[in-house]
Amino acid sequence: MNGPGRIGRDETATLRFTFDGRSLCARPGDTLAAALLANGVGLVARSFKYHRPRGIMAAGVEEPNALVTVGEGGRTEPNTRATDVFVYEGMVARSQNRWPSLAFDLGAVNALAAPVLAAGFYYKTFFGPPARWMVYEKLIRRAAGLGKPPTLADPDRHQHRAAFCDVLVVGGGPAGLAAADDAARGGARVILVEQDRALGGCALRGDGEMPTSDAALRAAGVRILTRTTASGVWDHGFVTLAERLVEPGEAPPPGQPAQRLWHVRAERIVLATGAIERPVTFAGNDRPGVMLSQAVRTYIRRFDVLPGRRVVIATNNDDAYRTAEAVAAAGGEVVAILDSRPDFTEVARAAKERFRVHTNAFPHSTKGRSGRLRSIGADIWTERHSFDADLLAMSGGFTPVVHLHSQAGGKLDWRADIQAFVPGASAQAITSVGGAAGEVAPIGTNAVHLPHPKHSFVDFQNDVTAADIDLAWQEGYRSVEHLKRYTTLGMATDQGKTSNMAALARLASVAGVDIPQAGLTTFRAPFTPLALGALAGPDGGGHAAPRRRLALHDRHAALAPVWQPLGYWDRPRAYPAAGESLNDAAIREARAVRTSAGIIDVSTLAKFAVSGPDAAALLEMVCATGVAKLGVGRGRYTFMLRDDGMVMDDGTVWRLDETRWLLTSSTGGADRMEAHLSYVHRVLAPHLRVSVVAQQEHFAGIALAGPLAPTILAGLTGQAPPAHMGLAEASIAAVRVLILAASYSGERAFEIYAPGAIAGPVWDALDRATCAQGGCPYGLEALEFLRIEKGHVVIGAEADGRTTPHDLGLGRMLRKAGGYVGAQALGRPALSAPDRLQLVGLETAEASLPEGAMLVARAGAPVEGHVTSAAQRVLGQGGIALGLLAGGRARLGDRLIAASPTRGRHVAVTVTQPLFYDPEGERYRD
Amino acid sequence: MMRIDCPHCGPRAQSEFGYERTLDSIVTLDMPADEAMARLYARANPRGLDDELWRHGLGCRQWIVLRRHRVTHEIVGVAAFDPAILS
Numbered sequence A: 001m002n003g004p005g006r007i008g009r010d011e012t013a014t015l016r017f018t019f020d021g022r023s024l025c026a027r028p029g030d031t032l033a034a035a036l037l038a039n040g041v042g043l044v045a046r047s048f049k050y051h052r053p054r055g056i057m058a059a060g061v062e063e064p065n066a067l068v069t070v071g072e073g074g075r076t077e078p079n080t081r082a083t084d085v086f087v088y089e090g091m092v093a094r095s096q097n098r099w100p101s102l103a104f105d106l107g108a109v110n111a112l113a114a115p116v117l118a119a120g121f122y123y124k125t126f127f128g129p130p131a132r133w134m135v136y137e138k139l140i141r142r143a144a145g146l147g148k149p150p151t152l153a154d155p156d157r158h159q160h161r162a163a164f165c166d167v168l169v170v171g172g173g174p175a176g177l178a179a180a181d182d183a184a185r186g187g188a189r190v191i192l193v194e195q196d197r198a199l200g201g202c203a204l205r206g207d208g209e210m211p212t213s214d215a216a217l218r219a220a221g222v223r224i225l226t227r228t229t230a231s232g233v234w235d236h237g238f239v240t241l242a243e244r245l246v247e248p249g250e251a252p253p254p255g256q257p258a259q260r261l262w263h264v265r266a267e268r269i270v271l272a273t274g275a276i277e278r279p280v281t282f283a284g285n286d287r288p289g290v291m292l293s294q295a296v297r298t299y300i301r302r303f304d305v306l307p308g309r310r311v312v313i314a315t316n317n318d319d320a321y322r323t324a325e326a327v328a329a330a331g332g333e334v335v336a337i338l339d340s341r342p343d344f345t346e347v348a349r350a351a352k353e354r355f356r357v358h359t360n361a362f363p364h365s366t367k368g369r370s371g372r373l374r375s376i377g378a379d380i381w382t383e384r385h386s387f388d389a390d391l392l393a394m395s396g397g398f399t400p401v402v403h404l405h406s407q408a409g410g411k412l413d414w415r416a417d418i419q420a421f422v423p424g425a426s427a428q429a430i431t432s433v434g435g436a437a438g439e440v441a442p443i444g445t446n447a448v449h450l451p452h453p454k455h456s457f458v459d460f461q462n463d464v465t466a467a468d469i470d471l472a473w474q475e476g477y478r479s480v481e482h483l484k485r486y487t488t489l490g491m492a493t494d495q496g497k498t499s500n501m502a503a504l505a506r507l508a509s510v511a512g513v514d515i516p517q518a519g520l521t522t523f524r525a526p527f528t529p530l531a532l533g534a535l536a537g538p539d540g541g542g543h544a545a546p547r548r549r550l551a552l553h554d555r556h557a558a559l560a561p562v563w564q565p566l567g568y569w570d571r572p573r574a575y576p577a578a579g580e581s582l583n584d585a586a587i588r589e590a591r592a593v594r595t596s597a598g599i600i601d602v603s604t605l606a607k608f609a610v611s612g613p614d615a616a617a618l619l620e621m622v623c624a625t626g627v628a629k630l631g632v633g634r635g636r637y638t639f640m641l642r643d644d645g646m647v648m649d650d651g652t653v654w655r656l657d658e659t660r661w662l663l664t665s666s667t668g669g670a671d672r673m674e675a676h677l678s679y680v681h682r683v684l685a686p687h688l689r690v691s692v693v694a695q696q697e698h699f700a701g702i703a704l705a706g707p708l709a710p711t712i713l714a715g716l717t718g719q720a721p722p723a724h725m726g727l728a729e730a731s732i733a734a735v736r737v738l739i740l741a742a743s744y745s746g747e748r749a750f751e752i753y754a755p756g757a758i759a760g761p762v763w764d765a766l767d768r769a770t771c772a773q774g775g776c777p778y779g780l781e782a783l784e785f786l787r788i789e790k791g792h793v794v795i796g797a798e799a800d801g802r803t804t805p806h807d808l809g810l811g812r813m814l815r816k817a818g819g820y821v822g823a824q825a826l827g828r829p830a831l832s833a834p835d836r837l838q839l840v841g842l843e844t845a846e847a848s849l850p851e852g853a854m855l856v857a858r859a860g861a862p863v864e865g866h867v868t869s870a871a872q873r874v875l876g877q878g879g880i881a882l883g884l885l886a887g888g889r890a891r892l893g894d895r896l897i898a899a900s901p902t903r904g905r906h907v908a909v910t911v912t913q914p915l916f917y918d919p920e921g922e923r924y925r926d
Numbered sequence B: 001m002m003r004i005d006c007p008h009c010g011p012r013a014q015s016e017f018g019y020e021r022t023l024d025s026i027v028t029l030d031m032p033a034d035e036a037m038a039r040l041y042a043r044a045n046p047r048g049l050d051d052e053l054w055r056h057g058l059g060c061r062q063w064i065v066l067r068r069h070r071v072t073h074e075i076v077g078v079a080a081f082d083p084a085i086l087s
């Protein structure tokens, strides 16, 4: 028998699964990789760029080659490492990046084109003539790649959970178990996480003993999370853990989540994350049948799988000799041990009694067919040798897993004897133990022999060869960060777990420097790929940003409006009649406001009760307009600036009595305004005797607007309505209300406020009375038409955070004496430059003009401004808009083009005053 | 995510807090314009420890001052904001 297979009879292989449609059996506890090898499957994948045949190289999460797609429909998980998924009944696995089949892949011709796709191919193509990219793009998109993402929604739930502990131990091998045991005995609250399904780590392949057991640790109070990966270590002991409750593609039990993302705050962290074995670099080292030495031991001892019958071992250390023993014990033949070190170590000398051991021996090439390894060429001292073998177990040394230590800001120290970085000074309360701390076999450091760098892979997953690194160096890439981006080295889904040290060593040798001088790229979370669903957790769909309900929501819902999200709320955009379009409905509603009356829910406006003897003083600091001189029972429009003089928000301010004020501001800016009021009061003016209470949602607000509004209001309240910018208290439908006579629409208008919980009858009364006069409720779209006609600015559209009061035509309202936030900045010369973007009106004979369009003098001319809000005239014909235009106030009458290439529209416009209706304001004054 | 030891509430997750600005960029309203603009646009911005104004917005809502390392995020001191430092 030849090739991989199960050791002994396989009576316990009871789980059925499929790989590329072929039905196979696995033992419970098998990884997919173990099961494939047990079934004699060596060819598992095609490589990313050259479509080279690839098999299984590792036994853990570092696997670069054996990426498969697992699961079906919405549970499809592409790029799953076959070594990091446990077989379950009915599992469906497929190979990736091949067409038409894994064994016969047309893309493998890429391998012939390898010189074209060498390091820097993307850079050279991008920076070449555009036509070149156009040619290559389609080819590359089809040929290079990994698995395809699922197209259906994920049917499963993902959970988030928080936890706290004194000690978090990452890694359930002997070192981690000992650390958890110690900490628990000392009385600490301990969490132990292990990414594998079983505790044991290297003990699972027969290296070392478990110092304690799962049961003993649990009895000592340790919370053990298996199948859980410490995915990132962040600031101040904050660690994210990704727990798999089911395997990739597996359906969870009803009601159970598929994955759980833990947010753990740990006082101390112990990293027992072990070390990852490095491949040996030689030509054809990527062929199926070339595996890591420790992985071979794992398959033999943990899974009863012998990955090959005739085995050559290539090593630069003593650890690989254990693999020779494991192979022999399992009935395999150890053909030769190729030890790159010139002298026999004690271990090598002992092994010489049983095996053919060669020193100063380097593999230089492999031969094979149909995804099977046939023979290995080696240089031993000065002679060439060839060995018939179906498995090469390689060990190029061990790289401590310092990822989490480094993510947390820890320093790294270089250890020449293991040719690897080990944890140095920690930035947080983090200790590394065991293999992660550098307790690994030392390696020979004699010069590496590499006759065929072009076919010697360094980064297997991204198909980067030693020659690619040489080329990058020749082309002038000196920094390892540049090298990484130029060659794509270490940028695959495995983040170069097996490849980074080999690449650094190659770079250092080309550069003629030591590895520490060559530098190191940054370790980033997540340690292994993390599902987006796990990151989102329960915060998906409607829970991503929970919506708040208007107090009057049910009243609107009864009218079946078109809803529009605004801030935290959904508000009616318009109330179309059956068969009526949104735009027609909005125009009908707006015309009702202009000709009779309309009502609109304005409950979401921010409201602040400001009271106390110094209330006026605080408001004068926050508001850039005059405030303190307002008489009791009066209000006015106001706006607030940032320190840099830009308009932050606007609203109205009302004096309810001598020391009680009400400030309103925009819906979306409510949180910011709350914080700003607190900042001005508590930080800038703590001596002020004033209290500020945010009342945004406490009061529902209904605006009643239109020429008939005073009549309607008088009918409902039985009293004369307040004058423009006056206020009154009254009763509507037996509910006490506050009436503010402010107009946003340009018509006579009143904002009527009542506590949200009892505002329903007020809406009902207003609705009945308004409809009886031929009016109707109106939505945000009509409101927008009305305010654009009146030239009122909106925070976020015209006041976009870069506009001063002068830019918006509000300069004359500024308080001359200053003393408000932003006053000092307004004196900066740049803020009164004549070519600043200024608010203008724009009009066109066309029915509408595109929002966001650029304003240009003619096609191809420089952009001079843009359209901020567009509408159609409510009563007249044609389109109108507000816009920001360079030096706009001096350009009335100019003819420009509003150009929107994205909408394919170019509309001729004329610059006007930003006021299209009732310029004297006669309609809303008394 | 950092952990901030609120002087009023104890240790809490950073997500409960809002960063406002460094203390040296607070602009008081009686400050001459030159000084105000220097505070906004010519701050020291050290690569190291700095004093920052934060607010425990989803907790006690008080203003606090963190002495924090702007590279390592190490917090070496937290105190309630004392307006006296502005005068």
Ligand SMILES: [Zn+2]
Pocket (backbone or CB within 6 Å): B006, B007, B008, B009, B010, B056, B059, B060, B061, B062
């Ligand atoms: Zn607090």
